[in-house]
Amino acid sequence: MMLRLYDYPSSGNGYKVRLLLALLGTAYERVDLDIEKGETHTADFLARNPNGKIPVLELEDGTALPESNAILWYLAEGTSYLPEGRLERAQVLRWMFFEQYSHEPYVAVARFILMHPGMARGQAPLLREKQDRGYQALGVMEGHLAGRAFFVGESLSVADIALYAYTHVAEEGGFDLGRFPALTAWLARVARTPGYVPITAV
Template sequence: MKIYGDIQSGNCYKVKLLCSFLEIEHEWVHIDILAGDTEDSDFLAKNPNGKIPMLELADGRCLCESNAILNYLASGSKLLPTDTFELAKVQQWQFFEQYSHEPFIAVARFIAKYLDLPEDRLADYESRQEGGRKALAVMEAQLQNTPYLVGEQLTTADITLYGYTHVAHEGGFDLCSYPAIQAWIDRIASLTKYIGMA
């Protein structure tokens, strides 16, 4: 299988991290979004949405959207619950990430890290801060009660939110105000087979 992505992207990195945890062999195909790689006709033929990451199976089938890829690859493993309510809790956190976390934290990081905080995006960057802090507060409240987002075990919910949370400071978010999140980040980083973003 092939995974198309940019390891510095939280959405791509979380797929790479899951593959490491589960020892899933794959070929990593680097995609440079700033160079227009996602607008290439061959890439668009496989993924008309033109976004990364993208998973391409040996039979040619393709799967997009990072959280869908995570759950597909984790199916049958300890990272994805089989209990229907626990599975729904995982998905609840994944929807939270896409709608309440990523639009603020990931976008602020993109503006600062990838675009070098240009003057014409400063207002946009600043507008993301309040929403990002709100998302972190929601995570902090849960992680004060359980070591992982869905209880006692690491799941794809944690990998989903770890991707951009552990580099939130690159988007202007000071994690010192969130000790439970900091402990959770350290907990994940200490796991066997963990790999960093660099």
Template sequence: MKIYGDRQSGNSYKLLLLTSFLEIPYEWQDIDIKKGETKTDSFLKMNPNGKIPILILDDGRILSESNAILNFLAEGSDLIPKDHFEKAKVLQWQFFEQYSHEPYIAVARFIRHYLGIPEERRAEYESKQEGGHKALRVMETQLTKNKFLVGDYITTADISLFAYTHVAHEGGFDLSSYPKVLEWIKRIESLDRFKPMNSI
């Protein structure tokens, strides 16, 4: 199978981390979003939404949206709970990641780390800080109860949230105010077959 992604993208990194944890073989195809490679006709035929990552299976079927791909690849593994309620909690955290976390932390990271906060985007960057800290506070509260987001073992929910949280400082977020989040980051980084970002 092939994974199309950008090495700098947290959404792409989710899949890198999962395939490493589960030792799933794949072929990586670089897509540079800053060069507009997700807007080409050939890419849009694969994903009309023009976003990465996408997964192309051996039989040619295509799946997009990082968390959908994550759960598809992890199905049947210990990263997906067998209990229906706990499985729903994984989805709850993944929806949280896409609607309450990524739009603030990932976007602030992009504006600050890759664009250098151009003046025309400064107000947008500053507006992302409050939402990002709110998301981190929600995570901090949950991680005072459990080692991981759904319980005492890692799930795809943790992989989804880890991708952009562990580089949140690149978006101007000081994680020292969130000790449980920092412990959780170290806990994931200490797991067997952990693979850091940009190590494709």
């Protein structure tokens, strides 16, 4: 069986996996689920991810692996996108945990509120707060990237891919990236990687 990705086209979490698979040149099947129609909450899908969220990567033996950053880690093992050194690997995890706790809940959710106003109705009053916290995360990234080309070491890793996915579309969440020159240069650097695909490629 071929790798199969359960996905949703505008999802940055899904895009992380699509981008890495493209950079690796790995063939896979995609199954689109419409999150607006609740298609991630069917019994069939909940058997793959009881948390009812894409992305889920189904492996060759049928094992279903949810959580975008866990999928990135799995796919990157043994490639140039995951360093070998103990401390560098921990630094990659550091930025992936930062992405999930201090970045995605604000930068991605502000975008979700603006792109899916129907689904995000309950969260709409929180837009301003999400943007404030999102700006804090972007500021942390800007500080780290000043004088560095990539988040960890000297080359692109899954730390960059995890953070790139929602940062490069942050303007759709109302963020002004013009305030962050080092971050903007890093976005352009990631987009120049051979094999790069845009979020809209599906």
